[in-house]
Structure formats: C-alpha cells, structure tokens
Amino acid sequence: MDWDKLKVFFAVAEAGNFTKAAVKLSLSQSAISRQISSLEESLGAPLFYRHARGLFLTEQGEQLFKTAREVVVDLSMTEALITDKGDKIQGKLKITSSIGFGAIWLTPKIPEFLRRYPDLNLSFIFSDDVVDLSIHEADIALSSVFVPSESMYGRPFFKAPMGIYASREYLLAHGVPLKIEDLDQHQLVVFGDNSKIPSTDVNWLLSCGRAEGGTRVPYITINNLYGIGRAVEAGAGIACIPPYIASHCHGLIQVLPEVETPLVTFNFVCADILKGSPKIEALYQYLKEFS
Template sequence: MDWDRLRIFHAVAEAGSFTHAGEKLNLSQSAISRQISALEESVRVPLFHRHARGLLLTEQGEMLYRTVKDVFHKLSMAEARLAETKDRPSGPLKVTTTMAFGSTWLTPQIKEFIDLFPEVEVTLLLSDEELDLGMRQADVAIRMSPPRQPDLIQRPLMSVKHLIYGSPDYFARRGKPETPSDLDHHDLVVFGEEAPLPSKTINWLLEVGARPETPRRPILRVNNVYGIYRAVRSGLGLAALPEFMQPEQTKLEPVLTDLDGPVTQAYFVYPEELRHSKRITVFRDFLLRKVAEHNF
C-alpha cells in the first residue's frame, strides 16, 4: 500500500469528507477522491460508504483505519521524542570505568548530573576489565590509559597524580616517614604482581629511596586500587593512591609530598558512531566542569 495514499485515507477518515480532508492537506477534492479510489483499487475492497451527508467507513475501512491510526500515533510520538532530544537529552547512557575511579570520585558526582538531566537513564558499569565499546557493552568509558580499540574517539579528561597516604591510626602506631629511605621501616600496601598497566607504576613505593641489597617486602598485595584504599583506611599501612580518590575526605594524610609519584592520564572515550549523541556531549561537558572544579 502506498504511504501517501494511507496518509490521505487517514485524513479523510478523520475529517469525514473529501472537502474537509482537502482543506487540511491543501489538496483539491478531486485529487483526494482519485487517491482514495486508487487505494480501494489496490486493496480490492471499498473503504467508504459514499452518501449525500458525507462518508462512512466500511467494515474493512474501519479495520484499516484502526491500524493506520495506531501507526500515525507512534510516528507522532517518535517525532516528538526526536524533537525533544534536540534540546533535552534523554535515553539510556551506559558508562564504564575502573572500580577505584567509579566508586570514589564518579559516583558522588552522578546525583548532580541526574538532577540536571533527569531524562538521561544512567547506568554505571564499574570494572577493571575493559568493556568493548565497539560491541556496545557500554556507550562511554573513562579509562586510565589510552584506548586500544580502533574507531574510538578519546578526549583527555584529567592528569592523575599519586601521593603516599596513611591513616591517623597507623601514624599514631608507627610514626611518619621523614625521608624516602624511612619507608624501609614501614608497612606498605602495593599492587599484586598481575596488576594491569598503568597500575604497575604505583609500585614505585617499593623502590623510591630503597637500597638494592635490602629490597622492601610489602605487608599486603592487592590487585585493585579500591582494595588498597580500603586497606589503608583500616590502618594496615601506607600506599600510593591517586588524588581523585580524595583521601583527605576520609582523613587519610599524605606523607613525603615532595616526592614525584607517577602521573597517568585519564581519557573520556566513546565510539565514533555516537559522535553526535546529545547524551554523550552533555555528560562529557559535565565531567570536564567537575574536573576543573576539583583542580585536577
């Protein structure tokens, strides 16, 4: 069935006459009549009873009208949704990032984003494994290293600095190191041997100021930054933590702040095909503003 004829049929059924439908569609009465006749010929059944007072739908016409009306309603809703998204972003947004960044920095910011854009349906996927954006396992990733997948757009988000932190309980029990070599006499929490890049750079704590003949032995190895963070909060020992975890909010104290720890780059990453997504644009801009507010 021809789409233009169905559109005219819908208008005629709504108006109840060729004349009124023609006024609505800006077509002549004869043009409307020809299109309806052609539609009836194509479906091989009469769609209207014609009489002096106007038009009445036949049984077959009623059936077609219900279907066409439903289609037009759905199209109208879709059109409204499309128009709305030009100004008000909406729809699902899956964001993946590391357990540490997501748990300690990103999650506390999300309330403000949802307040600003309540029609965006945010899902956070926290994992130290890289999800495949090309396969749409997520829409956006915040990664602590450059993406390895092709056809991904990447935007530098922040420089991630690392400092050595400990808890007040630990310092009350063991004191604070005054020089890098003092770390020989402290309990250190570091990454496990299978730590993924760039996490291995955090294990500089085992080497800075150390003597080759007396290598340091950590009190605990953990394969997750958030796990290290929790161990330090418990008072177990010292560890190098990224500043984005905001340890000062949990009263962790930095030591040996003159040491230059590793600096890694965090990236905002998304597939090329989502370049023009309004949801991604507003989320990216929101993150850049929050990063600037925190002076990262």
C-alpha cells in the same frame, strides 16, 4: 535466517550457558534451548558442544558467532545513532568505569547531571574487568588505561597527583618517613593483580628512590584501590593512592608531601562512530567541570 533465533544464539554463545542467557533475555531456559535446537536443525549443523562445565562453540558455531557479533554490534551502534538525532539531550546512556572510581568519584556527581538533562536514562557498569566498547557493551568508558585506535576515541578529563598516605596509628607505631629512602623500612601496601593494573605507575611506591631496577618488597598486595585505602586506614602500612580514594578513607595522613608523585589520569572513551553524540558530549563537558 530467523533474527530472533540469531539473537538467542548470540546471547548463549556470550554467556556460555542457558541460565545466564535466560536472565539476560528474560526467557525461560526451555524456550532458549528450543530456539537453539531449532536453529541447529535449520542449519543442519551443531553449534555447541554440551558439557557439564557449560556450552562450547563448535567450528560451525564459531563461524556463526563471528558473523552474529558483527550484525549485533552494527545494529546496536545504528540504534544509538538513530535515537541520538537532533540537539535534544535524551535517550539511554550506558557508562562503565572501575569500581573505585565509579562508586566514589562518579556516582555523587550523577544526580546533578540528571537534573540538567532529565530526559536521559543512565545505567552503569562498575567493574575492574575490561568492558568491551567495540561490541557496544557500553557507550562510554571512564578509564585510566587507554590505547588509541582507529575505532576508539578518547580524551583525558580527570588528572590529579597521587599522594602517599598512612594512618596516625601506623605512624605512631612505625615512625614517620622523612625522606623517600626511608620507605625501605616501612610496610607498603600496593596493587597486586598485574592483569588488571589500573595504570603503569600504580606501584610506583616500590621503586621510587631506588637504584634503577631496584624494588621494595610489598607488605600486602590488594587488587582494588579502594581496598588499599581501607587497609591503610586500618593501619596496615603506607600506600600511594589517588586523592578521590584518600578523601573517602577516615583519618589518613599524607607523608612525604614534597615528593613528586605520579598523576592519575582518567580518559573519556567511546567508539569513534559515537564521538559526535550530543548526550555523550554533554556528559564529557559536565565531568570536565570537576577536573
């Protein structure tokens, strides 16, 4: 089977249409369409259903995609290992994290890291969607959610207590909560998308100080921690947010500082096969300096 055609098929199957695959592969849509048609002809079977909403894999296409995925992942991992031989810190490194943590906490620290290791080429994917390390969409994930498995290796590198914050304007208008139960009378701003929740304690503010099973009704829900911080900065209410978010929102005042809040923990995660990589270890040790 022609390897070039297989790569094109895999990109189209992942993207779901020719347009996105063309951008990813830097090919024209017509060239991609010809490659797919040629592959289908050589196999004697259709690989996609063409539909107005995009391309959908046929049963034969599903079988080929499963095999192609394994081949692409194996080759990608092998390439990463081959280019990582020796003690020199060099080569490409792709890192993913949530938008807030990546943009606010991580990016200011990267210039110094690259000054130490000028032969590295870094790229970043900041997304609140999960980036799949198992198919090598990235080398490293900095994640507050990590489930150990045989194929993934993770270790914590950042821990800090969350804080309860409000703006001066909000507190002047609504009063300062003096005990945790006073939150019953306040406007609470919390995380609002359970499918992308960054940690199990992110909405701790709704249940702290309440009888077991009791919960407060949020005033606003927002599916991004930085968005929560900016809403609180504008006077929307009270939120429990990580320190790296609070420090980048102007004029926030910490309330109930004596209350023990949950820790926000970020893990440094990579495929188990890459855990001995010198460049990955160099990044881990560097980021640990800020924990």
